[in-house]
Amino acid sequence: MNNSSFESRRIVLLVIVLSIGIIFAIRLFYVQILDDKWKDESIKISETNLVIEPERGIIFDRNGKLLAANKVNFELRLTPNNIRDFDTTQLCELIHIPKDSLKRKINKLKRYWRSKQVLIKTVPEKNLSRLTSVMYKYPGFELAEKSLRTYPESVAAHILGYVREVDGDIIKKKPYYRGGDRIGISGLEKYYEDELRGSRGKNQFLRDAYGNLKEMTASDTAQTGNNLWSTIDSELQKYGEQLMQNKIGCVVAIEPSTGEILAMVSSPTFDPNLLSGDTMSRNWRRLFRNDSLRPLFNRGFSSRTSPGSVFKMVQGLTAWELGAINYDTKIYCDKNLVGCHNHPVVGGLADAIKFSCNPYFYETLKRISTIQEGEDVFVKSRKGLKIWNEYVTSFGLGVDLELDFPSYSKGNIPLPDTYDKIYKKTMKWNYRTYNALAIGQGEMLVTPYQIANLACIIANRGYYYYPHMIKKIGDGPIDDKYTKRNYTKVNSDKFEFITLAMQQVVEGAGGTASGARIEGIEICGKTGTVENSRGRDHSVFISFAPRVEPKIAIAVYIENAGYGGTWAAPVASLMTEKYLTDTIQNSWKEKRILDANLIPKSK
Amino acid sequence: MTNWLKNIDLQLFAIYVVLVLLGISTIYSTSFSEDYPSIFSLNKSYGKQIMWFGISLAIGVIILLLEIEFIRKYIEVFYGFTILLLILVLLFGTVRGGARAWFGIGGFGIQPAEFAKISVSLFIAKYLSNVNLGLHKIESKIWAGLILLVPIFLILQQPDLGTVLVFLGFILVLYREGMIGNILLFGILLLAVSVVSLALKDSTNIFFGLEIHSHYVFGFIVIVIAFLVALGVNVTTYKRYRRAKHLRIVAVTLIGLVLIPLMKIGLEKIPENHYQRVRVEIILGLKEDPRGVGYNSHQALSAIGSGEFLGKGYKNATLANDTYNQVPEQSTDFIFCTVAEEWGFLGSFVLFSLYMILIIKIISMAERQRSAFGRIFSYSIASIFFIHFTINIGMVLGLAPIIGIPLPFFSYGGSSLLSFSIMIFILLKIDSDRLASFR
Structure with missing residues (x-):
């Protein structure tokens, strides 16, 4: 036998067999235990x-x-990879789309995608059941609820x-x-x-x-x-939007006892449904680009203007609190100082507000400076402005009012810095430089919701809540910052006097806002006529009612419409009446506003 | 009566039965369906596999009842018959999986190549055990070669690369019988490694700032290991005067080292879509599947990897079964994936061990045969099982090209189970007769 001579070769064969076994075991150990790659792949x-x-x-x-x-709503989705020949005419009929438009859409999807994509965002509701029953004819198409x-x-x-x-x-x-x-x-x-x-x-x-x-x-x-x-009252909101038709401007209405915003009309407005659904982007472009009146602009929260005469209550209260005047201080209406309209002699702060006397308030601001201690008028004016700013901002003007809204304007109340920057070279500025602030003009910018909040402060006799639009989230409460009172720096006992003055503005003989009267409701208001660089004056009005335990405070801005008493006051009054009594007694007043087109021809 | 059971090696029989039963339970796990809950349902693969196991046992009993001399007498006839079947299948066979390898009979299919493995094993054993044969004569080498090359040629026409590789595995038998030298075997192994390295997925690693393709790294590692093994075997096993020259081992290793990059470069020299390159790439499993290169391997490895250490449990596979179909051919060629996913590393290691025990057991049985016929036949069987195991597991583990070849006793398929069973039973019969075989 030659068996023995090669017998030792069995060891070579055993080594080969075993090494394969060992290599496999190592590889298996690697794949199953050491390396997570394949586990992840699986x-x-x-x-x-x-x-x-x-x-x-x-x-x-x-x-x-x-x-x-x-x-x-049902979407029509398409998986371009699965598409077969189909009856285009029938499908187009059912989804209300011209044939070539559909073809274009399909080809576009086909070019870029293999997986499922949305073809039509909104399938016409009335054809839904018929479409469902024939979907089997269209491989690759799918109806999905969204x-x-x-x-x-x-x-x-x-x-x-x-x-x-x-x-x-x-x-x-x-x-x-x-x-x-x-x-x-x-x-x-x-x-x-x-x-x-x-x-x-x-x-x-x-x-x-x-x-x-x-x-x-x-x-x-x-x-x-x-x-x-x-917190929005949709009836009041709707009414406000009707009244503001063909006007540029805004209305902000707040419940003073809570800070809840009842309505915020920014005009011109639009139907929110335009920005939902299939035609959204087309509508958006139209509203955004092709409309000179900028309907998407939120005038109530974002526009910044001078407050105008409605600021005079703040100015009066501040001067009074600081001891610059008393409620019965008489000041001569010196038209050399600043223009004023003809009005009876001012017998005190109440009359000054009722007649909106400009020189009176010029004088009060001057006095705030002159009562300060300092070696010259410049130092005094600087000190006066600083302390004035502290009081004014305590009224929620030019500061962040923490709206529950993604974007809004804070406005700005000037500080000494403001004038240092303007008069960089000489640094010589005094109360005469900023005197216009006294009547709500000059370097002062506020937003309408802050003015509405100002009405709330007076209505509340000295405090406010941060205005907000949501009062309950799910089952939970809102942020407790909205339930905290914020007091002004002016003592509360001075406000009652101001509310009476404001009542005189509406109801007193010679008051500037007789157009805001409502039979049976004590309404307090103040007109404003804001000079501005772009066209006619803005017509402004703030009010709250009833005078005792007020339920609604309103600010109305109508751009380029003239006197505050002419247009803004009746709008505020109509909304107040609607909110408080749910009816309008004076239908002539309502019709006059509804019919008015106050959009300047140039726009 | 019990005479035919005398001297039967119960260890081998036990390993065989255990493997078949594990295989059936794995097939049941992959293709179990609520419609056919009975494991004996002939509508499902597990029922058919049980039937084939029954048939195998019945034929096994018949084989054990036969006289060895009777089997020996008809070996040439049997060989001739299978060669005839291999020719007929090329003419009348049906194509499955790209190969014309099947005779369809009713719902079942018969694969002649499976049975050719038996007849070739028997015939080569009979031929080489001829006492009068001078094994070193060139003439006998040619005849031995022809016995292998005729079926190889016919099976290549189907084409069924897996079975061809099984016949090439007879090189191990020829080596054991001394017809092939140490160096030649070593060279052949290196060649196999370098071909396998072509099939590996291309990825680039950075070594010392050099970008090196992973198949080179793999090839080099395997060759260095092979070199050390060859050197070790040479020094420890052979007497000093019989040792091959170390220089020659070094030389062959160096050739192997050069061969790997040459193979790769050579393949890349052929234009991308040239039919020869495509053919090679298909054979290597690089191009074969329609869902992208490497899909099969990717799915198989994912299933295996998801098994982790302990597996997901019996019937709990979420990739490798008929419900999820994530692994192609999962009850046949890729059945190991189910084992790996359900039983994890632990179960798979036990399975590897069973196959190692089976092959080593057959080699040890071969070595105890007194007749050269018995020894050569046993070695043939061992090499067949070994090649099946190596290619099948190497394929699912991503170490070898995707070549369709069943895992013995495990993969679903009547022909393969039957032919593997017949091999085991002939082996048992020859082994039980070994004491009487010096006639």
């Missing part, structure tokens, strides 16, 4: 997460009417804001969002986005190699967004 290929979209929270008005809600934001009262567009599908920039900044999600872009929709959006649910499925879902392995239910209870 999850990638075998698990699918289906996202469940949460329903967006609803916004109610203060009486439980729906301001923002969700509407059932609710749509809707604003049933069609009011308060500026307050509510709008939602839009997120784009790449938003996703980059806020990783929570994913393609197809909607996000609040402005207004309450934006400010309360985190509350409204709710939280996504997720169903985790195991899938097979062909993408069919097999077994659900985990489920996470979606949390509906919190509902918001707004």
Whole structure:
């Protein structure tokens, strides 16, 4: 036998066999235990997460009417990879789209995508059932429910804001969002986005190699967004929007005892539903670009103007509190100082307010400076301005009032710095330089909601709440900063006197706002006529009513409309009457306002 | 009556039965369906596999009842018959999985190549054990070569690369019988490694600032290991006068080292879509699948990797079964994925160990045979199992090209189970007769 001679070769063969076994065991150890790559890959290929979209929270008005809600809506989605020949004519009929427009859309999707994309955002409701029954004829097409934001009262567009599908920039900044999600872009929709959006649910499925879902392995239910209870009175809001038709300007109405904003009309306005659904971007472009009146601009919260004569109450109270005048101080109406209209002799602060006497208030501001200690007029004026600023800002002017709103203007009340910058070279400025501040003109900028808040302060006799638009979030309360009183630096006992003066403005003989009278309601007001560089004066009015236990404070701005008493006062009065009594006694007054077109021809 | 059971090696029989039962339970786990809850349902693969196991046992009993001499007498006829079948299948066979390798009979298919493995094993054993044969004569080498090359040629026409590789595995038998030298075997192994290295996925690693493709790294590591093993075996096993010259081992290693980059460069020299390159790439499994290069391997490795240490439990696979279908051919060529996913590293290691024990057991049985016929046949069987195991597991572990070849006793398939069973039973019969075989 030659067996023995090669017997030792069995060892070589055993070594080969065993080394294969060992190599495989090492490789297996690596794949299954050391390296997580394949474990991760297996999850990638075998698990699918289906996202469940949460329903967006609803916004109610203060009486439980729906301001923002969700509407059932179906999208038509297309998976370009799965598309086959189909009956284009029938589909076009059912979704109300011209044939070539549909073809263009499909070709566009086909060029860039293989996976599922939205083709039509809103399928016509009335054809939905018919479309559902013929969907099998259109491979690659799919109907999917995706609710749509809707604003049933069609009011308060500026307050509510709008939602839009997120784009790449938003996703980059806020990783929570994913393609197809909607996000609040402005207004309450934006400010309360985190509350409204709710939280996504997720169903985790195991899938097979062909993408069919097999077994659900985990489920996470979606949390509906919190509902918001707004402070807006949609009836009052709607009425305000009607009154402000064909006028440029705004109305802000606040409940003084709570700081709740009852209405904020910015005119011209638009139907918030225009910015929801399929035609949104077209409408947005129209409102944004092709309208010189800038309807998207929120005049109530963002426009900055001089307050005008409505500031005179602040000026009077400040001077009185600082001891520069007393309530019965008489000051000669010196028209050399500043222009004034003809009015009877001013017998004190009340008359000065009633007749809106400009020289009177010039003098009060001068006195604030002259009573300061200092070696010369410059030092005194500087000190006077500084202390004046402290008092004025305590009225909520030119400061942040913490609105629950994504963007608003703070305005500005000048400080010595302001004039140091203007008179950089000489640094020589005194009370004469800033005297116009006394009548709410000059380097002073405020926003209408601050003026409405000023009306609240006087109505409350010396304090205010931060104005806000939401009073309940889901089942929880709002931020407690909105329930805290903010007092001015002027003692509360001086305000009653001012309210009586303001009542005289409306009801007294020779008062500047007789057009604001309401039979049976004690209404306190003050007109303002704001000079401005662009055209006619702005017509301004603030008021609150009733004088005792006031329920509503209002500021009205109508741009380029002239005297405050002529236009702004009746608007404020109509809204007040509507809110307090739900009726209008003087229909002639109402008709006059409704019919007025105060938009300057040049715009 | 019990005579035919005398001297049967119960260890081998036990390993065989355990492997088949594990295989059936794994097939049941992959393709279990609520519609056919019974494991004996003939509508499902597990029911069919059980039936084939029954048939295998019945044929096994018949083999054990036969006389060895009777089997030996008809070896040439059997060989000739299988060669005829291999020719007929090329003419009348049906195509499955790209190869014309099947005779369809009713719902079942028969693969002649499976049975050719048995007849070739028997015939080569009979031929080489001829006492009068001078094994070193060139003439006998040619005849031995022809016995292998005829079926190899026919199976290449199907084409069924896996089975061809199984026949090439007979090189190990020829080596054991002294017809092939140490250096030649070493060279062949290096060649195999360098071909395998072509199939590896291309990825680039940085070593000392040099970008080196992963298949080079793999090739170099394997060759260095092989070199050290060869050197070790040479020094420890052989008597001083019989040792091969170290220089020659070094030389062959160096050739291997050069061969790997040459293979790769050579393949890349062929234009991208030239049919020869495509053919090579298809054979290596680089181009074969329609869902992108490396899909099969990717899916298989994902399933294996998800098993981790202890696995997901029996019937709990979420990738490698008929419900999820994440792994292609999961009850046949890729059945190991199910084991790895359900039983984890632990279970897979036990399975590897069972195959190692099976092969080593057969080698040890071969060495105790007194007849050269018995020894050569046993070695043939061992090499067949070894090549099947190596290519199948290497494929699913991503170490070898995707070549369709079943895992013995595990993969679903009647022909393969039957032919592997027949091999085991002939082996048992020859082994039980070893004391009487000096006639």
